[in-house]
Amino acid sequence: MSSHNTEYEILVERLTAQGIDIEAVKAALKTQHIETPSWGYANSGTRFKAFAWPGAATTTQEKLDDAAMVHRMTGIAPTVAVHIPWDRPKDDDYDAMRQYAEERGIGIGATNPNVFQDDSYRLGSLGNPDPSVQAMALEHILECCEIMPKLRSNALSLWFADGTNYAGQDSLRGRKHRFERHLRTVYHHLPPGSRMLLEYKFFEPAFYSTDLPDWGTVYAWVLKLGPQAQVLTDLGHHAQGVNIEQIVAFLLDEGRLGGFHFNNRKYADDDLMVGSVNPYELFLIYNEIVDAAQGEDELARATADNIAYMIDQCHNIEGKMAPMIQSVLNCQEAYAKALLVPRQELAAAQEEGQVLRAHNILTNAFRTDVRPLLAQVREELGVPADPMSAYWASGYEEKIRSERGLADASGGFQ
Ligand code: PSV
Ligand code: MN
Numbered sequence: 398m399s400s401h402n403t404e405y406e407i408l409v410e411r412l413t414a415q416g417i418d419i420e421a422v423k424a425a426l427k428t429q430h431i432e433t434p435s436w437g438y439a440n441s442g443t444r445f446k447a448f449a450w451p452g453a454a455t456t457t458q459e460k461l462d463d464a465a466m467v468h469r470m471t472g473i474a475p476t477v478a479v480h481i482p483w484d485r486p487k488d489d490d491y492d493a494m495r496q497y498a499e500e501r502g503i504g505i506g507a508t509n510p511n512v513f514q515d516d517s518y519r520l521g522s523l524g525n526p527d528p529s530v531q532a533m534a535l536e537h538i539l540e541c542c543e544i545m546p547k548l549r550s551n552a553l554s555l556w557f558a559d560g561t562n563y564a565g566q567d568s569l570r571g572r573k574h575r576f577e578r579h580l581r582t583v584y585h586h587l588p589p590g591s592r593m594l595l596e597y598k599f600f601e602p603a604f605y606s607t608d609l610p611d612w613g614t615v616y617a618w619v620l621k622l623g624p625q626a627q628v629l630t631d632l633g634h635h636a637q638g639v640n641i642e643q644i645v646a647f648l649l650d651e652g653r654l655g656g657f658h659f660n661n662r663k664y665a666d667d668d669l670m671v672g673s674v675n676p677y678e679l680f681l682i683y684n685e686i687v688d689a690a691q692g693e694d695e696l697a698r699a700t701a702d703n704i705a706y707m708i709d710q711c712h713n714i715e716g717k718m719a720p721m722i723q724s725v726l727n728c729q730e731a732y733a734k735a736l737l738v739p740r741q742e743l744a745a746a747q748e749e750g751q752v753l754r755a756h757n758i759l760t761n762a763f764r765t766d767v768r769p770l771l772a773q774v775r776e777e778l779g780v781p782a783d784p785m786s787a788y789w790a791s792g793y794e795e796k797i798r799s800e801r802g803l804a805d806a807s808g809g810f811q
Pocket of ligand 1: 509596658666
């Protein structure tokens with residue numbers, strides 16, 4: 398028996414004594430699904446310098462190959478988010494792109510239109526004062542709506558760099574009206590059965606005002622638009638000290654939490670690996686989700702069951718594949734710990750006003766070393782018990798380094 402098996406048995410004994418149903422915990426962990434971003438496999442940088450990584454993907458085929466490898470190592474990353482036009486296929490053959498992914502055992506998740514990189518978008522996209530630029534952005538987003546069925550993508554993920562840099566630069570209400578008109582048009586073009594995920598970000602690249610700055614504003618928008626519109630929470634897009642898990646709890650309860658862009662940050666929007674700076678925050682977010690998923694409220698339960706868990710990170714100095722694998726594992730660990738919270742015991746302590754007891758019930762789950770449990774789950778899933786070591790031993794890093802070399806260009810599906 399390997400050492401992790403022994404550790405696993407000891408852990409099971411302890412958790413079972415606490416009333417935790419280990420088989421139910423393992424079943425939940427086996428259905429976890431983390432989506433990785435195609436753009437996270439390519440070279441990226443800060444506005445000061447992009448350090449090219451040997452072997453980083455340049456084509457969408459390579460990005461999909463890499464995503465498939467992350468899935469092979471973890472067993473819980475079966476989809477990839479695409480960004481158009483970064484991933485635009487030659488001859489617009491989106492069927493071929495989807496097939497390529499499926500042949501590698503993965504699928505396409507969210508479709509992200511890019512309405513921030515063209516020179517025309519200097520003053521914004523849907524909020525731009527120039528109607529012809531608004532029309533150009535709208536057309537691109539509607540094109541993405543048409544692409545989605547070909548990709549079997551069921552989410553249109555929208556983020557807007559729109560805003561202003563100077564007071565008086567534009568009419569704040571005017572920009573709001575433009576967004577209202579165009580978002581309604583987009584909403585009406587959503588493919589059947591799909592949803593719109595609307596992402597907020599409180600600053601950058603605009604610094605005076607941002608058109609979709611926070612969850613409250615986006616919540617107001619999705620209410621106006623309709624039930625297929627939901628809020629996307631990117632963990633990096635909040636001011637310091639914001640209680641993200643409370644936002645998550647509110648949106649879950651109102652049926653409007655659509656998805657996450659997972660990452661972590663120390664300052665600004667710096668895309669560090671999720672769970673690397675504040676694993677406790679990630680645990681507390683998962684705790685709210687598990688609480689909703691296991692609770693009595695039907696709307697919150699259904700919402701929790703339909704969250705798109707997506708990573709939105711670009712790794713600039715730490716390689717590409719290894720930090721992506723590690724990010725997926727960090728989500729797995731946070732989820733596992735959240736599943737270990739004894740909910741009834743916690744509810745009882747809360748009702749009795751037992752402040753520290755309730756707090757300690759939660760933190761005890763966070764402090765549990767779940768590594769033996771996760772190793773067991775992975776073995777049962779048929780993936781390596783230690784995915785990081787398996788990745789380093791696989792030769793994949795050496796293979797892509799020698800095959801792809803050092804390149805800073807990034808292209809779509811060739
Ligand atoms: C913007 O900072 C963002 O979080 C949006 O989700 C973009 O689509 C993504 O990063 C990639 O640039
Ligand atoms: Mn994001």
